[in-house]
Amino acid sequence: MEIQRNGFKRESYILSVDVGTTSIRCHVFDKEAQIRGSCTTKVNLLYPEPGLVELDPEELWRGFVKVVNGAVQDSGLQMRQMETLGISTQRGTFTTWDRKTGVPFHNFISWQDLRAVELVRSWNNSCTMKAIHGVMMVLHFLSKNKRFQAASLIVFSTQHVTFRLAWALRHWKQLSQAVAEGTCCFGTIDTWLLYKLTKGLVHATDYSNASATGMFDSYQLCWSEFLCCLVSLPLSILPKVLNTGHRFGSTDPSIFGVSIPIMSVMADQQAAMFGECCFDIGDVKITMGTGTFMNINTGSKPHTSVAGLYPVVGWKIGPEVVYLAEGNAADTGTAIKWAQELELFSDVRETDAMANSVANSDGVCFVPSFSGLQAPLNDPKACASFMGLKPSTTKSHLVRAILESVAFRNKQLYETMLRETHIPIRKIRADGGICTNDFVMQLTADLFGRKVARPTQHEMSCLGAAFVAGLEVGTSRTHTHTHTHTRHEHTLTFDMNTHTQVDLPEWY
Numbered sequence: 001m002e003i004q005r006n007g008f009k010r011e012s013y014i015l016s017v018d019v020g021t022t023s024i025r026c027h028v029f030d031k032e033a034q035i036r037g038s039c040t041t042k043v044n045l046l047y048p049e050p051g052l053v054e055l056d057p058e059e060l061w062r063g064f065v066k067v068v069n070g071a072v073q074d075s076g077l078q079m080r081q082m083e084t085l086g087i088s089t090q091r092g093t094f095t096t097w098d099r100k101t102g103v104p105f106h107n108f109i110s111w112q113d114l115r116a117v118e119l120v121r122s123w124n125n126s127c128t129m130k131a132i133h134g135v136m137m138v139l140h141f142l143s144k145n146k147r148f149q150a151a152s153l154i155v156f157s158t159q160h161v162t163f164r165l166a167w168a169l170r171h172w173k174q175l176s177q178a179v180a181e182g183t184c185c186f187g188t189i190d191t192w193l194l195y196k197l198t199k200g201l202v203h204a205t206d207y208s209n210a211s212a213t214g215m216f217d218s219y220q221l222c223w224s225e226f227l228c229c230l231v232s233l234p235l236s237i238l239p240k241v242l243n244t245g246h247r248f249g250s251t252d253p254s255i256f257g258v259s260i261p262i263m264s265v266m267a268d269q270q271a272a273m274f275g276e277c278c279f280d281i282g283d284v285k286i287t288m289g290t291g292t293f294m295n296i297n298t299g300s301k302p303h304t305s306v307a308g309l310y311p312v313v314g315w316k317i318g319p320e321v322v323y324l325a326e327g328n329a330a331d332t333g334t335a336i337k338w339a340q341e342l343e344l345f346s347d348v349r350e351t352d353a354m355a356n357s358v359a360n361s362d363g364v365c366f367v368p369s370f371s372g373l374q375a376p377l378n379d380p381k382a383c384a385s386f387m388g389l390k391p392s393t394t395k396s397h398l399v400r401a402i403l404e405s406v407a408f409r410n411k412q413l414y415e416t417m418l419r420e421t422h423i424p425i426r427k428i429r430a431d432g433g434i435c436t437n438d439f440v441m442q443l444t445a446d447l448f449g450r451k452v453a454r455p456t457q458h459e460m461s462c463l464g465a466a467f468v469a470g471l472e473v474g475t476s477r478t479h480t481h482t483h484t485h486t487r488h489e490h491t492l493t494f495d496m497n498t499h500t501q502v503d504l505p506e507w508y
């Protein structure tokens with residue numbers, strides 16, 4: 001990218017970091033959105049007890065610094081050539097820390113964590129929730145306001161921050177004491193990184209991350225005072241919510257040797273949507289990574305769901321807000337990694353050939369629910385299982401059943417999206433590590449009955465955060481609704497195979 005400075009032009013670049021569930025990766029992008037340097041490190045998940053999933057905040061911070069330095073070194077460039085930094089992060093994973101010292105009170109509690117499952121269940125079945133649903137239904141009937149309709153249908157989930165934070169406040173006295181003393185800060189991973197990068201000067205998040213916590217009112221674009229009051233969450237600990245494209249601050253020079261402006265902060269799924277250039281109403285993005293996340297662009301209005309689709313802010317750039325409706329399946333990559341650990345295969349790249357080596361799964365069905373089943377079934381207690389096993393079952397049958405389960409969940413989410421939104425689908429793009437599997441992609445296209453495109457560059461979250469950061473520093477002055485990049489001409493499209501017969505499993 002060429003940046004005009006005092007009459008001269010110099011070549012400069014965009015740093016973009018994506019903090020995922022299993023890895024942290026950084027890319028250095030040039031003005032053509034080509035990757036000039038990269039670095040990746042693993043995220044170590046901690047399992048202190050069954051159902052509990054945590055991350056070490058300091059280890060995550062060291063990993064972040066490591067990949068930034070590594071990517072710049074890999075590019076052969078200098079840190080001073082980095083014009084800006086964009087950050088994409090997994091959503092719903094949070095920690096709290098001391099406002100004065102910056103020391104965390106506890107590990108990050110992952111979005112996959114189930115410690116609050118009983119608390120969620122008791123609230124969903126409580127008389128309080130039934131009363132709220134009834135009152136909101138009446139208000140919606142009288143006013144026709146969709147905000148009241150959404151409140152009348154709300155069902156809490158462990159994937160949202162709300163009840164995991166409530167659990168922490170109830171069980172850790174040090175945390176509740178810090179809240180009482182006004183020294184507690186709350187933040188998802190993006191907020192924690194901003195705090196660390198600016199040496200404590202910035203306690204903020206963006207609309208895309210805030211809207212995925214479960215504590216944010218996507219209709220009013222602010223933290224929900226009603227919900228926080230209902231479950232006793234203190235508003236005082238929550239970060240300021242800013243535009244997705246915004247000058248959040250600059251990195252302290254002591255970290256990377258220079259001060260780099262932080263111009264975009266995005267939730268990973270929304271960043272992938274932006275990276276896929278899904279700017280129009282009806283554009284659909286499917287990210288298949290640790291979990292599967294399916295998003296549809298619903299335009300300037302949030303979608304009100306009855307089956308568990310969640311309205312999130314896609315991005316807010318300037319005055320424009322773009323909303324998405326989202327459904328997810330939590331255990332896509334988790335199931336494949338589990339199968340690898342059971343030695344059903346040694347290399348993930350083998351799975352496509354293994355699945356195609358047999359005509360079908362021989363009646364074997366896999367239920368991908370290590371963390372329950374999400375929309376449209378919404379059963380947090382559902383257990384993962386194989387069904388239909390017999391003496392003739394081979395490893396290839398098991399692998400095929402697992403891969404089929406990924407496509408079947410895609411089909412469930414897609415049908416729910418069509419049924420609920422009534423929005424004509426314009427295009428469908430897929431990304432994430434699992435989308436490199438041709439068997440999964442072809443079966444998904446067959447089940448959808450339409451084309452699904454896969455870009456050659458699969459790491460769309462990094463690209464999306466880089467695009468937004470580039471817009472903010474003036475790399476592209478094009479409005480986001482017409483902003484396109486030639487890299488998306490390089491896609492592989494999977495069309496429906498009309499000769500394929502697919503038998504859906506009973507759990508579907």
